[in-house]
Amino acid sequence: MAEETIEVRHLTEKDYKDLKESMVSAYADMQGSYWREGTIQRLIDLFPEGQIAVTVNGKVVGCALAIIVDYEKFGDDHTYEQITGYYTFNTHNPKGDTLYGIEVFVNPDYRGKRLARRLYDARKALCENLNLEGIVAGGRIPNYEKYADKMSPREYIEKVHDKEIYDPTLTFQFSNDFIVKKVLRNYLPNDAASKGFATLLQWFNIYYEKDRDTIRYNKSTVRIGLVQWQMRTYSGMAGLLQQVEFFVDAVSDYEADFVVFPEFFNAPLMLEFNQLDPAAAIRGLAKYTEQLREEFSRFAVSYNVNIITGSMPIVIDEQLYNISYLCRRDGTWDHYTKIHPTPSEVYSWGMKGGSDIRVFDTDCGKIGIQVCYDVEFPELSRLQAQQGMQILFVPFLTDTQNGYNRVRFCAQARAIENECYVAIAGCVGNLPRVNNMDLQYAQSAVLTPSDFAFPVTGIKADATPNTEMIVVADVDLVLLKELHAFGSVQTLKDMRHDLYEVKLKK
Structure with missing residues (x-):
């Protein structure tokens, strides 16, 4: 035949x-x-x-x-x-x-x-x-x-x-x-x-782009740089900023689109207030936050990279919060306030939680930010996914491997549940002379959904545990569109909206 x-x-x-x-x-x-x-x-x-x-x-x-x-x-x-x-x-x-x-x-x-x-x-x-x-x-x-x-x-x-x-x-x-x-x-x-x-x-057509701008183009592949930050003492703000700029410069040399710092990376500056009780000391540290935000914004423009600034304490109307900034490379900036302070943050510092759950537009798609403990609450990520989040950035600070694993495993679950990438960045090393900041454990990572187009482990890249270093990884946003439409399972599409829902109360 x-x-x-x-x-x-x-x-x-x-x-x-x-x-x-x-x-x-x-x-x-x-x-x-x-x-x-x-x-x-x-x-x-x-x-x-x-x-x-x-x-x-x-x-x-x-x-x-x-x-x-x-x-x-x-x-x-x-x-x-x-x-x-x-x-x-x-x-x-x-x-x-x-x-x-x-x-x-x-x-x-x-x-x-x-x-x-x-x-x-x-x-x-x-x-x-x-x-x-x-x-x-x-x-x-x-x-x-x-x-x-x-x-x-x-x-x-x-x-x-x-x-x-x-x-x-x-x-x-x-x-x-x-x-x-x-x-x-x-x-x-x-x-x-x-x-x-x-x-x-x-x-x-899941690949449709309404405005194809040849100058301010919409990227398919996004490069992420994570800073696994070593806690050490510095000679004041100048010494800290020198180290910050070193990492921004290093990551920008790889033409990264984002650089991510950890939660409370600036804690070494709290040594200046060590004679005070913990609540007063963290408020002393908060005095540096506005200056740090201004410097990060300047670095974002001069090194042409979007910066997730980790997180820092801030006092607003006499209330203490934990704030993270998005400093875009076009000179604009935005902020996210940690929604769930940990029990120790509440007990030791009297910290309050924020109330704004949203995503941010960037030149590389829609991103979300959560700070450490927040990623252990799946409702936050689902609300952000409903707003179109493609990458979730999670600055964290954990003292033990148990605490780290809570963040890591929950972050990996969020990537699968919400069909998005999750990038986590933490601190390593010790600060023996700073109250409440004695020990740190971290293994920063870029995590992915779990399907054929992604690594079988769900890990795009990760750091060596407890070692100061950077991690650079590329993520493909088109793969997310294909996953939403054609994935082996489609967790967002298959939600039983007739049976349950996740929604904001305000």
């Missing part, structure tokens, strides 16, 4: 004879329904890359035809004639935002070879390459005539979706990640099998 050769390519005017034969066979239940040669030629002239053929041994046995439209001009209530300009295709707009599928068929003599899937894959690739928002099409429901006297079109669609009923067109559309936006009436009035009804189908 001779081997078959299958090819997916652009349709040409020379293919019309095979095309007509296959279409007549495909639409045997709609006699006389085939595309005229002049119509096919017009489509090829208007939008050649949108007309796709599949061949078996050189014979065209199926095709996918499409135009580009400015979808807002039509909306969800339209007919096939309206969307095609009554078959003139004057609705085609090369500057539109949506690929509109006007035809897909495969000769029934060649079914069972997954040819339609190849056509759909080619159409999706075209949509991605043209940076269009997605694909929209009106779909037949040819088996509906068997159920029309028993159920409405909507009920029929639900049962097809739940695999209680098989429909040769709609079942295939569902398997190709299309959703049904609505039911269209009189979309194809001559389609007796579908009783004149059609489904308005949509496929979303």
Whole structure:
């Protein structure tokens, strides 16, 4: 038996004879329904890359035809004639935002070879390459005539979706990640099998970028630098800043997009206030916070890197908080206040928790910040994930391996639950002459979701435990989009919103 050769390519005017034969066979239940040669030629002239053929041994046995439209001009209530300009295709707009599928068929003599899937894959690739928002099409429901006297079109669609009923067109559309936006009436009035009804189908291009700016571009691969900071005594603020700048400089030399410092990395400056009780000493340290924020902002601009400043104490309206800053490389800055102070922070220092749970826009996507203990509360990360968080940064400070493991294991769980990257950075070493800061244990790391596209361990990179060093790792944001849409499991998409929810109270 001779081997078959299958090819997916652009349709040409020379293919019309095979095309007509296959279409007549495909639409045997709609006699006389085939595309005229002049119509096919017009489509090829208007939008050649949108007309796709599949061949078996050189014979065209199926095709996918499409135009580009400015979808807002039509909306969800339209007919096939309206969307095609009554078959003139004057609705085609090369500057539109949506690929509109006007035809897909495969000769029934060649079914069972997954040819339609190849056509759909080619159409999706075209949509991605043209940076269009997605694909929209009106779909037949040819088996509906068997159920029309028993159920409405909507009920029929639900049962097809739940695999209680098989429909040769709609079942295939569902398997190709299309959703049904609505039911269209009189979309194809001559389609007796579908009783004149059609489904308005949509496929979303997860790679779509609304504004492709060649100057302030949206990066796919983001480079993260973690500072595993050694606690040591310094000659005042000048000595501390010298070490901070050293690490910022070192990480920026690797062209990193972010550098992350640990929680309370500036604790050595508290030695100056060691004669005071712990609550007064931490408030003494807070006097340096504004100056440190200003210096970090200056470093972010001069070294062209976004900085997560670790965390520092701050006094606001006579209340003590633990604050982290995002200093962007464009000179702007923002802040996150630790939501959950640990019991020891409350007992020893009288620290209060913040109340603002949000994500931050950067030139490398949407990020979240949590400080140490916060990552042990899964609700925070879920709320940030609902706001589009792609990378979660967690500065931490832990004194024992038990405390570190709580942070590490919870951070890894957050990466899996929320389909995001989590970067944790901590302090190492000892400060024997500073109250409440005697010991530190850390192994900084960049953690990932758990699926085929990511490391099998869920660890992109990690540091040597208890050693001063930097960790530099690249993370791919496109992999997150693919995980959300096509992952082996999809924890965000599969949440039972009908059963439970996580929401802010204020």
